[in-house]
Amino acid sequence: MDLxxxxxxxxxxxxxxxxESHRGRDAVVLALPRGGVPVGAEIARALDLPLDLLFVRKIGLPWQPELAYAAVVDGNPPEVVINEDVARIDPMSSTELASAMQREVAEIERRRTVYMNGRAPMEVTGREVILVDDGLATGTTAKAALVALRRRAPSTLILAVPVAPEDTVNEMRSLVDVVVCLAMPEPFHAIGIHYRDFHQLEDDEVLGILAAVA
Known part of the structure; x- marks a missing residue:
């Protein structure tokens, strides 16, 4: 397989x-930690744009954690988006969802403390926003992020991802002004198999990338 x-x-x-057309414009690159950070850092560096983070966490089914039932995005209050396709087939109880959300919000708080060092998030109202992740599968986390971002009234909302299934990309089009995706392989299976190196990022690596961009 040619990756x-x-x-x-x-x-x-x-x-x-x-x-390239966004170079030097009133735009900000928002990366989803952890995997989106090295992707977003390269975009920000190449286009001479600021880089910030948007904290989103997947909520998996208790009996199948890798399957996204919902996602929660940092905010006041946090934004929750349910994966309706999964919820129709295999619903979680309100108690299970509340418990899972509490865990993921706590992890968002931990990451914000570690990565942001007290820095406030960048203002996005009236600006072009390029939201970046290292790939999409079901798109639940990206959808939560996009719904939350729309409420902050950016002038233009762009989703940039390296790899995703075609049906997920098509679903994202209604939420953004532009989708940029490098590859939509079929069959898809999982994000990681479409990279030669898709190692797990840890906090130290993310902090190093953020320091280099800053």
């Missing part, structure tokens, strides 16, 4: 080439 993407950094450089 189009070698690393997250390579993905960021390829996406930056597709986003």
């Amino acid at each position: 189009p993407i070698s690393t997250r950094e390579d993905a960021g450089r390829q996406l930056a080439a597709r986003l």
Whole structure:
């Protein structure tokens, strides 16, 4: 299988080439930690744009944690988006959902403390926003992020991802002004198999990337 993407950094450089028209504009790159950070950092560096983080956490089914039942995005109050396709087939109880949400909000708070060091999030109202992740599968976390971002009234909302299933990309189109996706392989299976290197990022690596961009 000929893989189009070698690393997250390579993905960021390829996406930056597709986003060249946004260089120097009143725009901000928002990366979803952890995997979206190296992708977003390369885009921000290449286009001379600021980089910020948007904290989103997947809520998996208790009996199948990798399957996204919902996602919660940082905010006051936090924004929750349910994966309706999963909920119709395998619903969680309100108690299970509340418990899972509490755990993920606590992790969002931990990451914000570690990564942001007290810095307030960048203002996005009236600006172009490029939301970046290292790939989409069901798109539940990205959907939550996009719904929350729309409420903050950016002038333009762009989703930039290296790899995703075609049906997920098509679903995202109604939520954004532009979708940029490098590859929509069929069959899809999982994000990681479309990279040569898709290692698990830890906090120290994310902090190093953020320090280098800053």
